[in-house]
Amino acid sequence: MIHCEGLVKIYKTADLEVFALQGLDLQIESGELMAIIGNSGSGKSTLLNMLGGLDRPTAGKLTVDGRDMLKFKERDFVRYKRESVGFVWQNNARNLIPYLTALENVELPILLTGSRKRWRAKELLDAVGLSHRASNKLYELSGGEQQRVAIAIALANHPKLLLADEPTGSVDSRMANQILDLFRELNRTIGITVVIVTHDPELAKKVDRVAAIRDGKISSEMLRKRSYAEEMAELEQEDEEGTHVEYAVLDKAGRLQVPSNYLESIGVKNSNKLRVELGEGKIILLPPEEKEKAE
Template identity: 60%
Template sequence: MIQCEGLVKIFKAQDIEVVALQGLNLNVEQGEMMAIIGNSGSGKSTLLNILGGLDRPSAGQVNVGGWDLLKIKDEQLVEYKRKTVGFVWQNNARNLLPYLTALENVEMPMMLGGKVDRAYAKQLLEWVGLKDRMNNKLQQLSGGEQQRVAIAIGLSNRPKLLLADEPTGSVDTQTSDQIMGIFRRVNKEIGITIVIVTHDLTLASKVDRVVAIRDGLTSTEFLKRNPNLDAAGEAIRQGGGLQDVHEAYVVVDRVGRLQVPKEYLEAARIGGRATMEFDGEKIVITAPKSLEEEKN
């Protein structure tokens, strides 16, 4: 569904250039539900905006559902955003029109696409647990209910890919669990590919695969170890780490580049250089010896 190779994004402001993505590689299978995590400034939101057609990549390759987003024309981009990708924002104001009912909000993208399917709009609101609230205006809905309307809006044009940017960032733990349950249900029943950007490790623990981004590159992947994802989320709430519920892997790209976790480098006292040896089974990375140590 998604294939990024050597993806680069450079933002320019006057004489200053900021490289947000520095050759990122990422593959996401059709029907997969996965999360992207990273610190502020790591490049995760930039990646999401590129996948959503909101930003253009500077270089590299990025293909989504058969669309080449590096070469796509402006008129094709409109069609891509209407038919291929749906978006759920953390800020409800970017998803919802306050003077419309929940049902009318879900129907709005259909209207822009030229065909309103009221039965499907109602079905979506039932899926997100708002069967009895679909005719309410937004001020009559709680924050969690508004976010569930936003999910229904993101699905209204039957996209192949749903992108969610911190979808539970402004709701409580119970509502967060409910929203993740909705994502898992639509992923299973519709087969839609879902990519969630989050800094919440509890949320990340509830998907099969997590990709960590650091300094504009994919650094680590975590694959599900615990089949009970709800229990995995609770384990993290009780003080566990993502490694306790997922198996961690370092990502190696096609030319052999990898990012060694900073805590490993600090523990081994490795700075700008390192020595590397292959003993026939393992690759061993160590801090280089000083000239004095070599003489001895």
Template identity: 60%
Template sequence: MITCEGLVKIYKTDDIEVVALQGLNIAVSQGEMMAIIGNSGSGKSTLLNILGGLDRPSAGQVRVGEWDLLKITDDQLVQYKRKTVGFIWQNNARNLISYLTALENVETPMMLSGEYDRKYALQLLEWVGLKDRIHNKLHQLSGGEQQRVAIAISLANRPQLLLADEPTGSVDTRTSDMIMDIFRRLNRELGVTIVIVTHDLSLASKVDRVVAIRDGMTSTEFIKRNPNLDTAGQSIQEVHEEYVVLDKAGRLQIPKAYLQALKIDNKASMEFDGESIIIRAPKRLNDSPTNTP
């Protein structure tokens, strides 16, 4: 569904140039539900904006389904955003129109695309647990209810891909669990591919896969291999493997926490035992054994 290879995004002004993504590689399968984690400034929201058609990549390759987002025209980009992708922001002010009811908010993108379907709009609100709140305006809904309206809106035009930027960042734990359960149900029943950007590691148990972004690159990938996913979307058995991504020159980026644990600064020793590559802190001269009288 998604393929990014060597993806680069550079923001330029008259006096400064910021590299938000520097050769990012990632692949997401059709129907997968995954999370992207990373600290502020790591590039995860930039990636989401590019996938959502809200920003243009500077270089590299990025494809979503049949669309090449590096070469897409402005007219094609409009069709892509209307038909292929749905987007949910953390800030509900960007998701919702305050003077409309919940139902009217869901119907609006349908009317703009020329495919109005009230029955489907009602069904979406029922799926997110708001069947009895369809005629309420935003000031009559809690923050969690507003976020669930936003989920319904994002699916109004039946997208193949759903992107969510910190969808649980401004709600309590109970509401967060409810929202993630809704995502899992939509993923399972509609087959929609879901990519969630978050800094919350606790979401790892609620998705199929977690990818970490550091400094604009997919430096580490946590793959959860659990074929025994139960009907509630909870993993019966979780096994996490951690990978370091190599670039085409054979360079790899080792997580900073590992280097600090080994007290590696700017140099490391490396050896190959026939099966594995072993990286260690370099031996110092005073580390060698000495004879004592």
């Protein structure tokens, strides 16, 4: 569904260039449910904006559903955003019109395409568990219910790709779990590809793959060992910390980003050097000797 290769994004001002992405490589399969995590400024929101057609890459390769987005003209971006991708934002003001009911909010994007299939809006509200709130105005809905309406809107035009930017950032943990379960259910029943951007590592327990961004590049990935359903069935016996296997990601030059907490655990804090040894088919990383640290 998504192929990024050497993706670069530079923001320019009068006398300054900021590299938001620095040669990012990423592949996302059709029908996958994954999360992209990273600290503020890591580049995760920049990536999401480019996947959604809201921003154009500076260099590299970006294809979504077989289409080369670096070759898109303005009309291509308009069509792509209307027909191929759905957005869910953390800020409900970007998703919803306050003076409309929940049903009218979902009907609006359907009517704007010229379709008269208003019944689809009722189906979508039912799919997100809000058919009983169809006639309520937004101020009568909780934050979590508003976010569910936003998800229904994002699905209104049958997108192949659903992008969510911090979708649980403005709700409590109980509602956050319900929203994440809803994403998983939609992914399973509709087969839609879902990419969630978040700073919350707890999200890893709900998705199949987590890619971590550091300094504008994918630095590591975590892959689920077993299916989520299997793990839920064995929840009482399952060690929550053991649900995923973590991988570091090599770029094409053979460079490796090692998480800082791993480095600190072997005593590497104030050095940019590591000892590398090869033994028994393994590459072993060790802290530098005291003499090397001093140098």
